[in-house]
Amino acid sequence: MEKEQLKLQLKQQIIQFLNLTNVKPEDIKDDEPLFGEGLGLDSIDSIELIVLLSREYGINIQDPKEGRKILVDINTMVDYIVEHRTK
Amino acid sequence: MGIFIHKINCISPQQTWGDIDIQTLRAAEENRLYAREPVYDGIPPGILRRMGRAVRMGVGCALPLMKDSSPDGIIIGTSNGGMEDCIKFLNQIMDYEEGMLTPGNFVQSTANATAAQLGLMTANRNYNITHVHRGLAFENALLDAMMWLKENPGHNLLLEGLDEISNYNYNIDYLDGWYKDGNVQNKDLYATETKGTIAGEGAAAFIVNNNREQAIAEVKSVRTIHTNNEADLKSFLRRFLDEQISGEIIDVLVSGENGDSRYAHYYKAVEALLPDSMVVRYKHMFGEFGAGSALALWLACRQGAFPHHSIKRAMPHTAGSILIYNSYKEWQHGFILLKRMDPENS
Numbered sequence: 001m002e003k004e005q006l007k008l009q010l011k012q013q014i015i016q017f018l019n020l021t022n023v024k025p026e027d028i029k030d031d032e033p034l035f036g037e038g039l040g041l042d043s044i045d046s047i048e049l050i051v052l053l054s055r056e057y058g059i060n061i062q063d064p065k066e067g068r069k070i071l072v073d074i075n076t077m078v079d080y081i082v083e084h085r086t087k
Numbered sequence: 088m089g090i091f092i093h094k095i096n097c098i099s100p101q102q103t104w105g106d107i108d109i110q111t112l113r114a115a116e117e118n119r120l121y122a123r124e125p126v127y128d129g130i131p132p133g134i135l136r137r138m139g140r141a142v143r144m145g146v147g148c149a150l151p152l153m154k155d156s157s158p159d160g161i162i163i164g165t166s167n168g169g170m171e172d173c174i175k176f177l178n179q180i181m182d183y184e185e186g187m188l189t190p191g192n193f194v195q196s197t198a199n200a201t202a203a204q205l206g207l208m209t210a211n212r213n214y215n216i217t218h219v220h221r222g223l224a225f226e227n228a229l230l231d232a233m234m235w236l237k238e239n240p241g242h243n244l245l246l247e248g249l250d251e252i253s254n255y256n257y258n259i260d261y262l263d264g265w266y267k268d269g270n271v272q273n274k275d276l277y278a279t280e281t282k283g284t285i286a287g288e289g290a291a292a293f294i295v296n297n298n299r300e301q302a303i304a305e306v307k308s309v310r311t312i313h314t315n316n317e318a319d320l321k322s323f324l325r326r327f328l329d330e331q332i333s334g335e336i337i338d339v340l341v342s343g344e345n346g347d348s349r350y351a352h353y354y355k356a357v358e359a360l361l362p363d364s365m366v367v368r369y370k371h372m373f374g375e376f377g378a379g380s381a382l383a384l385w386l387a388c389r390q391g392a393f394p395h396h397s398i399k400r401a402m403p404h405t406a407g408s409i410l411i412y413n414s415y416k417e418w419q420h421g422f423i424l425l426k427r428m429d430p431e432n433s
Contacts, residue, residue: 017189018136019136019137019191020136021136022132040133042133044137044190044191044194047189047190048189048190048191050187051187051188051189054186054187055183055187060187
């Protein structure tokens with residue numbers, strides 16, 4: 001899958017998993033921080049995103065420190081998915 | 088001495104929020120009366136997006152009352168809490184073989200999620216409890232409020248009853264014979280002579296204390312009984328009335344009659360013991376759910392006339408003393424005795 005296509009798919013999945021009913025994929029910028037500013041996600045959302053990566057891409061993040069580097073923005077998530085996905 | 092109700096709010100399948108209009112009866116969809124939810128301005132979007140219907144309705148209904156009153160406790164009655172999220176969570180356990188599960192459904196599915204969320208959102212660290220006695224959940228919450236205020240006079244409590252329709256749970260209850268076959272209009276609910284009823288949902292919230300001044304109603308007593316014996320129910324009610332009103336008449340009976348032909352005899356028996364009372368029904372407006380008597384209390388507390396479509400037996404007297412009777416799934420019966428008051432002269 002092309003990276004751009006993967007980004008769009010990931011944005012759709014984030015909207016679905018986190019029930020971001022008023023957000024469209026085009027509202028999420030690739031380099032916009034997911035937490036704090038930008039999309040404004042919080043710690044419960046981070047667990048939802050870890051579950052998303054596990055279910056949709058077969059990626060299991062065990063180390064929280066590792067998670068902090070991956071769940072920065074769409075770009076960092078997609079880069080990690082491309083490298084580590086098992087499905 | 089009872090407790091006094093000062094403020095009320097209700098989210099229900101009827102227009103009970105904003106510009107209240109309960110004279111117009113909103114129709115059920117496929118034997119379900121879904122709540123007409125308002126725009127929840129007071130709930131931050133980041134929190135709102137995680138809430139299931141029960142939590143959303145419960146928080147949305149109570150929050151405006153809490154902002155004005157800063158209650159010293161939160162007491163909620165709910166039969167099922169966030170049942171839809173609960174079943175989603177259980178399904179995840181099955182689908183993902185007890186593997187990694189999303190926390191959102193779990194957090195929202197516990198019965199005390201509404202009371203907890205209200206406490207968190209308003210930084211209210213006081214008494215916080217949820218009663219889950221199925222069809223007597225709200226009656227028990229009310230009883231708790233009465234006991235708590237007796238021990239702690241001079242305080243305010245938030246009291247609330249709520250439940251949601253869960254489509255999963257609807258199917259389970261339907262297969263168990265609790266809902267009607269075929270499509271039944273809620274306006275015709277009492278004319279049906281078949282088993283089952285229609286499902287409903289909603290939330291009703293109250294600020295209560297033991298201050299008579301400017302109260303809109305006084306809850307004088309609440310009693311519950313588990314029985315499937317009509318004679319036991321009648322003698323229980325006779326004793327209750329003898330103790331509470333000793334010969335005076337009840338102006339209005341607010342009856343939880345629900346169109347289920349199998350259990351209509353309970354309601355007829357209670358009506359027969361109160362031959363001089365006006366009889367008002369509410370299940371065609373709100374549907375059947377465990378904490379439905381909370382919405383009956385909201386209806387009873389409102390000033391002015393009862394909606395024309397709710398009146399089963401008309402009487403010339405005005406509503407002063409009111410008895411709410413609700414029966415749930417044959418066994419659980421609750422009575423709430425209250426007196427409607429004029430806030431200007433109380």
